[in-house]
Amino acid sequence: MSVFAELIGQPHIVLALKDAVRSARNGEETQEMTHAWLFTGPPGSGRSSAAIAFAAALVCPESGCDTCIDCRSAKAGGHADVEILATEGLSIKIDEVRELMQRVAWSPSVAPWRVVVIEDADRLTESAANALLKAIEEPGARTVWLLCAPSLSDVLPTIRSRTRHLQLRTPSQSEVVRVLVERDQIAPGMADFAARVSQGHIGRARYLARDENIRSRRNVILSLPFTITNIATAFSAAATLVSLATEEANSQSASKSEKETQELGMAWGQGATGRGMASGGAKALKELEKEQKSRATRMVRDSLDGALLDLATLYRDVLMVQSGVEASLINSELREQIVQLANRIRPEKILQKIDSIMQARTNLSFNAAPLLTIEALMCALSE
Numbered sequence: 349m350s351v352f353a354e355l356i357g358q359p360h361i362v363l364a365l366k367d368a369v370r371s372a373r374n375g376e377e378t379q380e381m382t383h384a385w386l387f388t389g390p391p392g393s394g395r396s397s398a399a400i401a402f403a404a405a406l407v408c409p410e411s412g413c414d415t416c417i418d419c420r421s422a423k424a425g426g427h428a429d430v431e432i433l434a435t436e437g438l439s440i441k442i443d444e445v446r447e448l449m450q451r452v453a454w455s456p457s458v459a460p461w462r463v464v465v466i467e468d469a470d471r472l473t474e475s476a477a478n479a480l481l482k483a484i485e486e487p488g489a490r491t492v493w494l495l496c497a498p499s500l501s502d503v504l505p506t507i508r509s510r511t512r513h514l515q516l517r518t519p520s521q522s523e524v525v526r527v528l529v530e531r532d533q534i535a536p537g538m539a540d541f542a543a544r545v546s547q548g549h550i551g552r553a554r555y556l557a558r559d560e561n562i563r564s565r566r567n568v569i570l571s572l573p574f575t576i577t578n579i580a581t582a583f584s585a586a587a588t589l590v591s592l593a594t595e596e597a598n599s600q601s602a603s604k605s606e607k608e609t610q611e612l613g614m615a616w617g618q619g620a621t622g623r624g625m626a627s628g629g630a631k632a633l634k635e636l637e638k639e640q641k642s643r644a645t646r647m648v649r650d651s652l653d654g655a656l657l658d659l660a661t662l663y664r665d666v667l668m669v670q671s672g673v674e675a676s677l678i679n680s681e682l683r684e685q686i687v688q689l690a691n692r693i694r695p696e697k698i699l700q701k702i703d704s705i706m707q708a709r710t711n712l713s714f715n716a717a718p719l720l721t722i723e724a725l726m727c728a729l730s731e
C-alpha cells in the first residue's frame with residue numbers, strides 16, 4: 349500500500365514526489381527535495397490530496413505506507429507535525445497566516461519534517477500572501493510548505509518563483525470509471541454516466557453516482573435551456589436554478605455545521621455535566637457561527653458554478669452535433685433535445701451563449717449578486 353495510490357491518473361506527480369521523499373530521507377535539500385512546493389490542477393484533479401499524500405509520506409517512517417499511525421493521522425489532519433490550512437470562507441486573511449506561522453515556528457516534534465499544507469493558496473489576500481512569502485523565503489530547516497491552487501496565475505509571482513511547481517492533469521473518463529467501480533463499489537453503468545457528465549472531476553462523479561437527489565437536481569437544471577422562450581420564462585428558469593443550487597449547498601453545509609456546533613459545545617463542557625459552557629465557550633461559538641456563515645456563502649457560489657458548468661456542457665454538445673461529431677456527447681441522455689437546438693440555433697449564437705455562461709461564472713467569482721447574474725444569463729440564453 350502507498351499513500352500515493354489515491355492519486356488518479358497522475359503518474360508524473362507520483363514519480364516526482366517519491367523521488368523527493370527518497371531524497372528527504374537523507375535530510376538534505378537536493379534537486380529532488382525542496383522546502384516549498386506548489387500543486388496546481390483543475391478542480392477535482394486532486395491537488396490537495398496530492399499535497400496531503402506527500403505530507404504523510406514525509407512524516408511516515410516507511411515513506412508513505414498508508415497504514416501506520418503517522419500516515420493515517422496526517423491524512424485525517426491530526427498529525428502533530430502536519431498542519432493543514434483549509435479555508436471554507438472566501439479568503440484567507442493575514443491573521444490566519446500569522447497564527448499559522450506561530451504554530452509552525454518550532455522544529456517538528458516527532459517526525460523528521462514539519463509540513464504545512466495550504467489548500468487554497470489562491471484565496472490568500474495580498475497581505476496574507478506577503479506574510480507567507482517571508483516564511484517561505486526563510487524557512488525553518490525542517491519545514492516544508494505545500495501550496496495548492498487551480499493555476500499558476502492564481503498565485504503571486506513572488507511566491508511562484510520560490511516554489512517547485514507540479515501540475516496535475518484532469519484524469520481521463522476511463523480512469524475515473526475505474527476508481528468509482530473498484531474503490532467505491534459503484535455499478536459500472538452508473539460509474540460510466542457519472543464519469544462522463546462530471547468531466548474528470550472525481551469528487552463530483554462520486555457524489556453524483558451516490559445520490560439520487562443530486563442527479564435529479566442536475567436533470568432539472570439541464571432541462572432549463574429548453575424552457576426559455578421569452579423574458580418571463582427566462583426569469584422563472586433563473587429562479588429555479590438559483591433555488592436548486594442553494595438547496596444543494598445548504599443541505600451540505602447544514603449537516604456540517606450542526607456537527608461542528610455539537611463538537612464545539614462538547615469541547616467547552618456543554619451537556620456532559622448538565623451545566624452550561626465554560627467561560628470563553630460563547631465567544632468560540634460566535635466565531636464558529638461566523639465561519640459557518642462565510643462557508644455557506646461560498647458553498648452556494650460553488651454550487652451555482654457547478655450548475656453553470658453543467659449548462660455549458662449542454663451547449664458544447666449542441667456544437668458537437670452541429671460539427672457532425674455526435675458520438676462524443678457529454679449529455680447523451682438528452683440527445684433528441686440537443687439535436688433540436690442544433691437545428692434551430694446557429695453555431696455563432698451557441699458560441700455566444702457559452703461565452704455568456706463563462707462571463708456569468710466570472711461575475712459570480714467577483715461576488716456579483718447570484719440571482720441578478722443568473723437572470724441576466726437566462727435572458728442571454730433565451731433565443
Ligand SMILES: [Zn+2]
Binds near residue numbers: 408410413414419420
Ligand atoms: Zn506510514
